[in-house]
Amino acid sequence: MARPEDPTARERILDAAHPLFYERGIRAVGMAEVVAAAGTGKQALYRHFPGKDELVLAYLERFAELLDASTARTLDGLEGADGLRALIRLVERRVGARGYAGCPFRNYLREMRDPRDRPGRFALRQVRALRRLVERYAAEAGVADPGALAEEVWLIVEGVYAGAPYPERRAMAAAAVGRVDALLI
Amino acid sequence: MARPEDPTARERILDAAHPLFYERGIRAVGMAEVVAAAGTGKQALYRHFPGKDELVLAYLERFAELLDASTARTLDGLEGADGLRALIRLVERRVGARGYAGCPFRNYLREMRDPRDRPGRFALRQVRALRRLVERYAAEAGVADPGALAEEVWLIVEGVYAGAPYPERRAMAAAAVGRVDALLI
DNA sequence: GTCTATATGTGGATAGAC
DNA sequence: GTCTATCCACATATAGAC
Numbered sequence: 001m002a003r004p005e006d007p008t009a010r011e012r013i014l015d016a017a018h019p020l021f022y023e024r025g026i027r028a029v030g031m032a033e034v035v036a037a038a039g040t041g042k043q044a045l046y047r048h049f050p051g052k053d054e055l056v057l058a059y060l061e062r063f064a065e066l067l068d069a070s071t072a073r074t075l076d077g078l079e080g081a082d083g084l085r086a087l088i089r090l091v092e093r094r095v096g097a098r099g100y101a102g103c104p105f106r107n108y109l110r111e112m113r114d115p116r117d118r119p120g121r122f123a124l125r126q127v128r129a130l131r132r133l134v135e136r137y138a139a140e141a142g143v144a145d146p147g148a149l150a151e152e153v154w155l156i157v158e159g160v161y162a163g164a165p166y167p168e169r170r171a172m173a174a175a176a177v178g179r180v181d182a183l184l185i
Numbered sequence: 186m187a188r189p190e191d192p193t194a195r196e197r198i199l200d201a202a203h204p205l206f207y208e209r210g211i212r213a214v215g216m217a218e219v220v221a222a223a224g225t226g227k228q229a230l231y232r233h234f235p236g237k238d239e240l241v242l243a244y245l246e247r248f249a250e251l252l253d254a255s256t257a258r259t260l261d262g263l264e265g266a267d268g269l270r271a272l273i274r275l276v277e278r279r280v281g282a283r284g285y286a287g288c289p290f291r292n293y294l295r296e297m298r299d300p301r302d303r304p305g306r307f308a309l310r311q312v313r314a315l316r317r318l319v320e321r322y323a324a325e326a327g328v329a330d331p332g333a334l335a336e337e338v339w340l341i342v343e344g345v346y347a348g349a350p351y352p353e354r355r356a357m358a359a360a361a362v363g364r365v366d367a368l369l370i
Numbered sequence: 371g372t373c374t375a376t377a378t379g380t381g382g383a384t385a386g387a388c
Numbered sequence: 389g390t391c392t393a394t395c396c397a398c399a400t401a402t403a404g405a406c
Contacts, residue, residue, distance in 0.1 A: 031397080231385075
C-alpha cells in the first residue's frame, strides 16, 4: 500500500546532520552516518538533497536563520557605539556558550580552504553581512575615522572567533569586550 | 646490484610534501600524491615515515624550524614594548607574504578539530610558545596590568591569523599594527 | 507510491607485498 | 614501481514492507 509522504523527513534529516556536521566537521561525516542518525532511508535523503553539497548548504542556511534571528533580537533598535558594544557582547555570549564549536561559516570556509561552491559562497556572505553591520555601526558612531574603527572592531571579532574553539576562548572574549569598550570611551 | 641508500630521500619527500600539505591541507593530500611528487618509491616513503602521522609531524617540525629561526633573528635582543611592536610587525609581514596560506599549526589544529595526536600536540606547543613570548614581553613592558596587555595583544595576533587566508588579510594586519602601537603609546 | 534496507559501482585513502 | 588488500567516501539501483 502507498504510504503518504512524511513531511517531517527533511527536518529529521537536518536535525540529525546538524550536530554531526557542527561538532565533527563536514568532511569527517559521511552521508551514510547522516542516514543512520536520521533513522531515514538513504533514498529519502537523496530525494530531498541531490548531493552532499545541497545538504551542507541547507545545514548552513538553517544555522544562519537561527543565528540571524538571535542577532536581530539582541541588536534590535541599537545603532552606533551602542550597537558595537552590544555586538561584541553577543559574540562573547556565543563563544562562551556550552557546546560551542566555532562559527559554522568560518569552520566551513577553513575546512574547505576558501571554497567557491554554493555552501562556500553562502558562508562567505554570512561573514560579510556581519562585517557590514560593524561598518554601519562604526559609521553611525560619530568618530573621526569610521573605516579605521570598523577595521579595529572587526579584527577583534575575528580574534574571538579564531580563539573560540580553544579553552582560552572565554578569557579572549572578555578581553575583546574590554577592548571594544576602550575604543568607544 | 644493491643501490646505495639515498641520504637525500627523506628531504626530497619532505620537500614534496610541504607545498601539498600547506596549500591544500593534510586530509586533502594522500600519501600516493606525496610519493608521486617526491619521485621516490612508496617503499622509500614508508621506510622513512611509518605512517602519515609521522610524515605530517615531520612536515610541521620542519616548518617550525624555519619559522622559529626567522622569529629569533627578527626579535633578537628586543624586549618589552619593543618586542611586542616588532612581533606584530613580524606577523604582519608573514600574512602579507606571497603564497601565504595561513599559519600551518593553526591550520592543522582547525582541520583536525583540536587533535590530540602527536602532530596536534606539537602544533599546540608552537602556538603556545608564541603566546608565552607575548606574555614575557608584556611582563617586561612596565605596565600596570601585564596580563591584560598580553591578552589584548594575543587577541589581535589571533585576529590577524584568523583573517589571514582572506583577501582582507593585509588591511587587517595593518590595523593590528596600529592597534598594538596604540596600546603601547 | 513511499518508505527501509541491502547491494553495487566508482573513486581514493592507507598500508603492505614482491 | 606495481600490484593487492582493506577501508570508507559519495552516489545509484534494487528488493521487500506498508
